Amino acid sequence: MTDAQLPTAVHPLRAHSPAISASRARRWGSFFYAEQALRVMRGYGWSVFLYSVGQPVAYLFAMGIGLASLVDANSAAVFGGVSYLAFIAPALLVSSAVMTASGDFSYPIMDGFKWRRVFYGPHASPLVPQQIAAGHIMASALKFLVQSVVYFVIVAMFGASPSPWGWVSAVVATIAGLSFGLPLMAYASTITKDAGQFALVQRFIVVPLFLFSGTFFPLDSLPIGVRWIGWISPVWHGTELGRVFTYGLEESPVLTLIHVLFLVGAAATGWTLTRRQFVRRMGA
Amino acid sequence: MNPPAVITAENLTKTYGELTAVDGISFEVSAGESFGLLGPNGAGKSTTMKMIGGVSQRTSGKLSIMGLDPETHGPEVRAHLGVVPQQDNLDEELKVRENLIVYGRYFGLPLSYLRPKADELLEFAQLSDKAKSRVDALSGGMKRRLTIARSLINEPKILLLDEPTTGLDPQARHILWDRLFRLKEQGVTLILTTHYMDEAEQLCDRLIVVDKGRIMAEGSPASLIREYCTREVLELRFGSERNTTIGVELEGVGERVETLPDRVLIYADDGESALEQVSARRLRPLTSLVRRSSLEDVFLRLTGRSLVD
Numbered sequence: 067m068t069d070a071q072l073p074t075a076v077h078p079l080r081a082h083s084p085a086i087s088a089s090r091a092r093r094w095g096s097f098f099y100a101e102q103a104l105r106v107m108r109g110y111g112w113s114v115f116l117y118s119v120g121q122p123v124a125y126l127f128a129m130g131i132g133l134a135s136l137v138d139a140n141s142a143a144v145f146g147g148v149s150y151l152a153f154i155a156p157a158l159l160v161s162s163a164v165m166t167a168s169g170d171f172s173y174p175i176m177d178g179f180k181w182r183r184v185f186y187g188p189h190a191s192p193l194v195p196q197q198i199a200a201g202h203i204m205a206s207a208l209k210f211l212v213q214s215v216v217y218f219v220i221v222a223m224f225g226a227s228p229s230p231w232g233w234v235s236a237v238v239a240t241i242a243g244l245s246f247g248l249p250l251m252a253y254a255s256t257i258t259k260d261a262g263q264f265a266l267v268q269r270f271i272v273v274p275l276f277l278f279s280g281t282f283f284p285l286d287s288l289p290i291g292v293r294w295i296g297w298i299s300p301v302w303h304g305t306e307l308g309r310v311f312t313y314g315l316e317e318s319p320v321l322t323l324i325h326v327l328f329l330v331g332a333a334a335t336g337w338t339l340t341r342r343q344f345v346r347r348m349g350a
Numbered sequence: 351m352n353p354p355a356v357i358t359a360e361n362l363t364k365t366y367g368e369l370t371a372v373d374g375i376s377f378e379v380s381a382g383e384s385f386g387l388l389g390p391n392g393a394g395k396s397t398t399m400k401m402i403g404g405v406s407q408r409t410s411g412k413l414s415i416m417g418l419d420p421e422t423h424g425p426e427v428r429a430h431l432g433v434v435p436q437q438d439n440l441d442e443e444l445k446v447r448e449n450l451i452v453y454g455r456y457f458g459l460p461l462s463y464l465r466p467k468a469d470e471l472l473e474f475a476q477l478s479d480k481a482k483s484r485v486d487a488l489s490g491g492m493k494r495r496l497t498i499a500r501s502l503i504n505e506p507k508i509l510l511l512d513e514p515t516t517g518l519d520p521q522a523r524h525i526l527w528d529r530l531f532r533l534k535e536q537g538v539t540l541i542l543t544t545h546y547m548d549e550a551e552q553l554c555d556r557l558i559v560v561d562k563g564r565i566m567a568e569g570s571p572a573s574l575i576r577e578y579c580t581r582e583v584l585e586l587r588f589g590s591e592r593n594t595t596i597g598v599e600l601e602g603v604g605e606r607v608e609t610l611p612d613r614v615l616i617y618a619d620d621g622e623s624a625l626e627q628v629s630a631r632r633l634r635p636l637t638s639l640v641r642r643s644s645l646e647d648v649f650l651r652l653t654g655r656s657l658v659d
């Protein structure tokens with residue numbers, strides 16, 4: 067085949083100018099990186115996604131239907147007069163987003179900086195470090211949201227979200243995932259040596275947060291000595307806020323505001339620290 | 351008149367804590383030139399490349415790429431460049447072709463351009479039949495070729511290559527040299543580091559020899575050889591026992607004698623006559639070889655070390 071027959075010879079491929087590359091990257095860089103992260107997720111396939119939806123659904127059935135028959139018969143009042151299923155549904159929603167976050171914002175960050183150094187590829191392109199961080203976060207946030215919506219639809223089908231505002235709990239869960247995940251990401255981006263830190267985070271932070279955040283029973287029923295775990299836990303703030311939306315949990319509006327401020331505040335602090343650390347570490 | 355400089359470095363310095371990795375180096379590279387950095391491990395070559403690439407902030411000195419300071423105009427500078435880092439950093443979980451497309455997206459390039467361009471570059475890197483494989487299934491040399499293909503996705507006018515052919519087999523290396531040569535013909539400016547003298551001699555119009563963060567010498571491969579070496583070199587092997595002690599007995603043969611653990615080098619404009627002098631002294635080397643002197647010898651002369659250790 068001669069060159070003349072190649073379609074590219076008729077319309078030669080030409081990249082746009084560096085100036086256009088730079089201005090597009092400045093404006094859309096975070097999205098460009100998010101696109102990469104989503105492609106990587108797609109590569110992982112459905113297995114991870116099904117796991118992250120399937121796990122809370124399994125809990126929901128085991129606890130909410132099995133245990134509920136026992137609980138509802140004896141102590142409905144403890145759970146604010148709603149079914150046990152309705153009580154734990156928002157909690158499992160938030161917990162599962164937080165657990166997904168504990169995966170997304172730990173090992174992949176080490177991978178990016180250290181193991182396979184995937185952040186350094188885009189770093190040599192017009193992207194800047196904070197866009198790489200932001201893109202990673204945006205892709206994960208989208209994943210939390212999709213996962214939460216799917217889960218919520220299942221919950222709603224079982225009538226466990228009586229309020230018309232129930233869907234907001236999927237958004238709340240996404241924010242809760244970030245309010246736990248971004249501080250974790252800030253920490254992960256400072257780690258230069260893997261000494262099993264993430265296994266410790268999992269064991270001594272994620273699991274206790276799951277158990278002591280008013281997930282399976284109200285925080286008030288815990289001894290005062292461990293109740294503070296809930297107060298500093300994105301799982302508790304997210305769960306309570308979710309309950310306000312799914313079944314109209316009655317609490318002081320001040321407390322509701324505190325939930326929102328806590329979740330947003332933790333996420334914002336995490337983002338600020340992450341951004342600073344990415345810029346510092348990648349520019350060294 | 352020289353074409354305008356696309357890269358200007360003045361007293362470029364980088365320290366890591368106590369360590370000075372790059373110690374006040376200055377150079378200019380003009381458009382279309384291919385410029386090499388040669389130096390032993392730890393000389394500061396990669397650190398220099400990273401500063402030019404706008405991914406590592408300099409400690410002091412001046413640096414300008416296409417008239418822009420990478421510190422204040424990082425994205426604008428990097429948009430001009432193609433970068434092959436010393437260590438591959440591909441997206442291992444993505445397919446081979448997808449790696450090219452994703453990378454092109456970072457430059458805001460549209461898919462209508464990227465799809466055919468990716469195929470073209472896979473052809474270039476001889477990876478077309480691997481387009482749908484995941485990167486972690488590639489061999490080391492294939493990954494290297496993919497990294498090189500990736501660096502060309504935005505059709506850069508300046509290409510930074512940090513040891514581009516390390517890990518490639520001889521055939522792949524020759525093919526790559528050919529491709530780089532063609533890019534050079536199209537006016538692409540090449541900046542490369544290498545441990546291979548033949549690579550430097552083939553590809554570089556001009557190079558700097560760097561050691562401990564400083565420039566030891568600068569010039570074209572031919573002029574460096576002329577300046578620091580004789581025309582020919584006589585290589586003698588006396589066996590590892592005797593190599594180190596025989597130096598004294600060889601004194602006066604040729605212009606200079608260099609004793610290495612495994613061989614003795616005699617620098618002389620006429621290698622054959624030097625060999626005759628050695629025989630006249632009744633010294634019997636196990637093997638002898640006369641060759642033209644190369645950058646390797648320049649390097650040895652300047653740094654006291656051989657390049658490939």
Ligand SMILES: Nc1ncnc2c1ncn2[C@@H]1O[C@H](COP(=O)(O)OP(=O)(O)OP(=O)(O)O)[C@@H](O)[C@H]1O
Nearest residue numbers: 350366371389390391392393394395396397398436
């Ligand atoms: N991120 C870093 N932190 C601390 N020291 C560093 C860092 N990067 C490089 N160095 C040090 O700077 C010096 C120069 O390193 P550099 O990687 O530039 O050498 P090089 O010439 O590319 O060597 P090689 O041929 O082995 O690739 C070395 O002493 C190295 O240990």
Ligand SMILES: [Mg+2]
Nearest residue numbers: 395396397436
């Ligand atoms: Mg190096």
